[in-house]
Amino acid sequence: MKLCWYRVFLRPTAVDVKLEGMKTFTLILVIFFVASFAEAGPMKTVPSGPFTMGHADDPSAKPERRYMLGGFSIDTFEVTNAEYTSQFPDHPFPEGANIHPVSRVTWEEAKSYCETIGKRLPTDAEWEKAARGKDGRTFPWGNKVRKRMPHPKFSGVVKRRPGTDKKDVSPYGVQDMAGSLWEWTDGDGAGGKIVRGGLWNLHLDFEFSKTWQKNIIPPEKRFSFLGFRCAK
Amino acid sequence: MRKVDKLTRRSWLVRIGRFFLASLAALLALPRKGLARDIDYFSGTDFVGKNRAGKFKKFYINYWKPHRRISADRWSLEVSGLCRRPGRYTLDDLLKIPAREQESRLKCVECWSARAKWSGFSFAELERRVEPMAEAVGVVFYCADAYVEHLSLETLRHPRTLMATHMDSAPLSDEHGFPLRVIAPMKYGYKNPKAILKMEFVSQEVWGTWSKIGPYSPDGTILPGTDHPLEFDKEPRRIAGGEIRNY
Numbered sequence: 001m002k003l004c005w006y007r008v009f010l011r012p013t014a015v016d017v018k019l020e021g022m023k024t025f026t027l028i029l030v031i032f033f034v035a036s037f038a039e040a041g042p043m044k045t046v047p048s049g050p051f052t053m054g055h056a057d058d059p060s061a062k063p064e065r066r067y068m069l070g071g072f073s074i075d076t077f078e079v080t081n082a083e084y085t086s087q088f089p090d091h092p093f094p095e096g097a098n099i100h101p102v103s104r105v106t107w108e109e110a111k112s113y114c115e116t117i118g119k120r121l122p123t124d125a126e127w128e129k130a131a132r133g134k135d136g137r138t139f140p141w142g143n144k145v146r147k148r149m150p151h152p153k154f155s156g157v158v159k160r161r162p163g164t165d166k167k168d169v170s171p172y173g174v175q176d177m178a179g180s181l182w183e184w185t186d187g188d189g190a191g192g193k194i195v196r197g198g199l200w201n202l203h204l205d206f207e208f209s210k211t212w213q214k215n216i217i218p219p220e221k222r223f224s225f226l227g228f229r230c231a232k
Numbered sequence: 233m234r235k236v237d238k239l240t241r242r243s244w245l246v247r248i249g250r251f252f253l254a255s256l257a258a259l260l261a262l263p264r265k266g267l268a269r270d271i272d273y274f275s276g277t278d279f280v281g282k283n284r285a286g287k288f289k290k291f292y293i294n295y296w297k298p299h300r301r302i303s304a305d306r307w308s309l310e311v312s313g314l315c316r317r318p319g320r321y322t323l324d325d326l327l328k329i330p331a332r333e334q335e336s337r338l339k340c341v342e343c344w345s346a347r348a349k350w351s352g353f354s355f356a357e358l359e360r361r362v363e364p365m366a367e368a369v370g371v372v373f374y375c376a377d378a379y380v381e382h383l384s385l386e387t388l389r390h391p392r393t394l395m396a397t398h399m400d401s402a403p404l405s406d407e408h409g410f411p412l413r414v415i416a417p418m419k420y421g422y423k424n425p426k427a428i429l430k431m432e433f434v435s436q437e438v439w440g441t442w443s444k445i446g447p448y449s450p451d452g453t454i455l456p457g458t459d460h461p462l463e464f465d466k467e468p469r470r471i472a473g474g475e476i477r478n479y
Contacts, residue, residue, distance in 0.1 A: 060470075152447070153447045154447045154448075154449060155341050155420060155447060155448045155449045155452065155455070156448075156449020156450070156451050156452070156453075156455075157449075157455070182456060182473070191478075195472070198456060199455075199456070200456055200457050200458065200470075201455040201456065201457035201458075202457055202458050203341075203342060203343045203457075203458070204341070204447055215456055215470075215472035215473070216472060217472055217473070217474070221474060223453060223473055223474060224451060224453055225453070225455055225456060225473055226473070
């Protein structure tokens with residue numbers, strides 16, 4: 001019915017051309033919509049190129065250097081309980097926490113999950129570039145220290161849905177790299193694996209991690225403050 | 233002719249007297265609940281409590297409430313709750329259990345930490361004796377300072393958790409939790425109960441004294457953050473979370 005006016009006011013051939021044009025236009029719209037949805041989805045692309053890694057003043061991160069790194073993709077968010085238990089259903093987590101980041105997984109378990117879904121754990125350098133961008137920034141969002149406390153005054157971990165903190169976003173759109181949980185990486189350190197990017201507890205005052213800060217944790221440990229994300 | 237006795241003042245007094253005597257007899261005859269709490273574990277009038285002076289500058293002492301010093305002769309550990317063989321263990325009984333030793337750091341949630349050499353026995357040794365039931369998930373510790381804390385069986389069975397009776401090669405001092413304390417170095421100090429009087433196996437997690445009233449998580453795992461070790465003049469050090477093993 002909507003097309004009747006075409007038939008009344010335009011010649012039949014013109015109507016057909018118009019319809020074909022509309023079909024093509026709609027198809028292009030759909031393609032753009034799907035592409036844009038995919039962009040906001042589970043992984044972000046980090047293009048190849050140089051970036052700054054390390055920090056001169058941090059004993060665990062010095063020296064500060066420029067590195068060249070190939071392109072890769074990394075999960076936008078930390079892996080959730082729901083995602084993890086879709087592959088490993090025996091992993092326990094509190095009722096109602098299926099949308100929270102998974103924790104209490106060993107390094108091997110994190111690695112296995114990533115490999116099961118065709119991905120891998122990010123390297124130490126990949127993690128830092130995804131958080132820091134090309135300009136050597138202090139926090140994923142820039143160099144400014146945020147005033148708002150990232151965690152309530154509490155000696156335990158309060159987990160939230162990944163992406164709840166709308167400001168904790170890196171230049172490549174990767175989220176929760178300064179706050180939320182600490183994350184396993186594929187990097188090796190003295191006595192364990194390198195973990196990145198969670199909150200520091202300063203006697204119940206909490207602060208965000210800086211992009212170069214890291215800890216080393218033995219791979220067999222499982223902690224409530226430690227989760228992961230995958231790369232490709 | 234009168235069939236009913238006249239209710240006189242005397243008869244009322246007699247009835248009240250009988251009732252009082254019967255109640256008293258019943259009270260004495262009934263088994264007394266909470267008998268364990270009536271044991272006087274303590275001696276003297278000297279109290280032990282929070283202390284950060286003198287020799288304790290290098291290892292702070294925190295107690296929930298000051299309490300009288302525990303008498304070794306009167307003390308015995310009561311183990312109850314969901315276990316097949318509840319019972320009491322004297323200090324001599326516990327000292328006969330095969331001992332092991334470990335060096336570990338006690339990290340307080342406030343900021344400080346201190347290191348010591350602890351010795352005592354593994355929780356598994358006690359489990360072997362009391363045989364916890366399958367439904368038990370943890371133990372509630374009742375301490376001399378009225379402090380109550382819960383630890384999961386997973387934490388108690390951790391290879392680094394110790395039921396400590398000695399510190400730095402000497403029996404625990406009253407300040408450090410004589411005669412028995414828990415050392416769980418992967419947890420903040422408030423999850424390391426000391427001067428333990430009673431252990432109760434339970435089927436559900438119970439929130440401890442501090443978790444009920446303060447911003448202290450019932451889990452109590454040491455988080456990544458900053459530590460101020462007392463033996464290094466509180467010089468701040470970054471810690472990765474869990475047990476601090478690198479200094």
